[in-house]
């Protein structure tokens with residue numbers, strides 16, 4: 635029987651925790667007894683997530699725009715001061731863009747890279763000091779199948795997720811000797827608000843559920859055996875593959 639990590643009382647920071655995959659991961663890790671810092675721009679959405687955990691007093695609601703340096707500074711100060719550390723970082727917040735290549739503005743490209751790549755980069759960098767003090771330090775980055783394959787009208791989004799994959803794989807190697815696990819979960823179409831924007835051509839039927847992604851996140855955090863999971867790709871079981 636493999637020994638699993640007891641997450642009771644451990645601390646996680648989850649971006650984009652007010653909806654979709656981020657909320658599902660928050661609820662799943664709360665079930666394990668974790669204390670959570672819930673990050674997103676909308677306080678209302680984050681408070682709803684905190685309420686749904688059934689333990690709102692153990693949850694920190696941090697309404698923040700993570701594409702600003704000030705926002706990330708504030709989050710890290712609160713993690714140090716209030717939570718006195720960090721065990722698990724989940725870089726989940728992200729945006730999609732479904733746009734023909736030539737119509738994708740420079741500003742839209744910068745915006746998607748700021749949220750999907752630079753924010754996780756800065757959060758990983760700023761979190762390492764705290765993660766080094768943990769006995770189960772883990773980073774999970776939420777990628778996408780677009781990190782592995784090109785899709786029509788998805789150049790900017792695919793570029794951002796390819797970049798996040800490169801960051802994840804390199805960081806994983808750089809810190810594995812210190813016991814810090816860095817993973818990427820790359821789902822296909824998940825049934826959230828985002829999918830309507832990213833892939834209006836897909837029907838909700840047979841879509842991956844956010845809870846399926848959350849279950850894998852919980853697995854990665856609780857299983858720290860000798861085998862390290864490099865990355866997980868999730869495809870829909872039905873219809874066309876790679877969607």
Ligand SMILES: NC(=O)c1ccc[n+]([C@@H]2O[C@H](COP(=O)([O-])OP(=O)(O)OC[C@H]3O[C@@H](n4cnc5c(N)ncnc54)[C@H](OP(=O)(O)O)[C@@H]3O)[C@@H](O)[C@H]2O)c1
Pocket residue numbers: 649650651652653654655656673674675676677679698699700701726727728729730749776777778779820821822823824825826827828829832
């Ligand atoms: N749905 C899919 O099919 C799918 C497939 C593969 C990968 N993914 C990835 O999964 C992740 C979560 O997406 P989702 O499907 O759950 O979509 P979602 O419900 O739209 O979640 C995105 C979250 O990011 C937060 N966010 C956006 N901009 C932010 C900012 N500047 N600062 C802080 N938080 C911000 C949003 O909250 P606020 O608006 O309140 O800030 C929202 O809670 C993304 O990285 C996405 O690329 C999704």
